[in-house]
Amino acid sequence: MFWDLVGTVFSGLGAAGIALLLRSLSRKRLPSWLILVFAGAGMMAYQIYGEYTWFEHKQSLLPAGSVVLETHDVKLPWxxxxxxxxxTLEFTVLDQANLRRIEADGEQIVEMVIYRFERRTYDRVAIEPQLLNCQTGDLVPLTEQGQPRLELTTRIELDSRLAQLTCRQDEAINQ
Known part of the structure; x- marks a missing residue:
């Protein structure tokens, strides 16, 4: 956030400098308020650029083996x-490089970590360890100690992107 503020200020100063240059080239025929307009437009342009490149920037920082599962695009009145x-202000990532496959009672279970990134006033990352039963589609969140929270179990479709990315290798082994 600090560097966003620094970038915004310098963008405004740079745009104001361009307006000053244009005003001096016109022998001060251009109005002086144009400097403020350029400064404001420069700061706004920098903020808009930062908002639209945030997702690509965060995606480029992800380690190898990370897969974006979904993005959340928003339209805001302000x-x-x-x-x-x-x-894109939110996206979900699967850490595919660190999947752990378990066989329990003849069923394939995959332990995984899902990350949820959100752009707000500051960037927020939620780390969600989960278990997925590849036969039933039961998705169970884990506590910090690694214990399943069975009361929060949800069922996903076996043809969903998450199931395809995590259970794909299990299906090849079973065939």
Whole structure:
């Protein structure tokens, strides 16, 4: 957040400098308020650029073996340009490189970690360890100690992207 503030200030100063240059080249025929307009437009352009490149930047920082499962694009009334070009402010990632496969009672279980990234005033990352039963589609969150929270079990479709990415190798072994 600090570097966003620094970038915003310098973008405003740079754009104001361009307005000052244009004003001096026109022998001060251009109005002085143009400097403020350029400064504001420069700061706003930097913020919009940061919002639209956030997802690609975060995605480039992910380690090898990470797969983006889904993105959440939003349209916000206080950002009217987002109606034309929706912004990605949240996305979910599967750490495919660290899947752990377990066989219990003849069923294939996959232990995995899912990360949820959110862009707010500050970036937020939620780490969600989970178990997936590849035969039934039961998805069970784990506690910090690694214990299943059976009361929060949900069922996903076996043809969902998550099931395909985690159970794909299990199906090849069973055939």
């Amino acid at each position: 950002r009217p340009w987002s109606y034309l070009f929706p912004q």
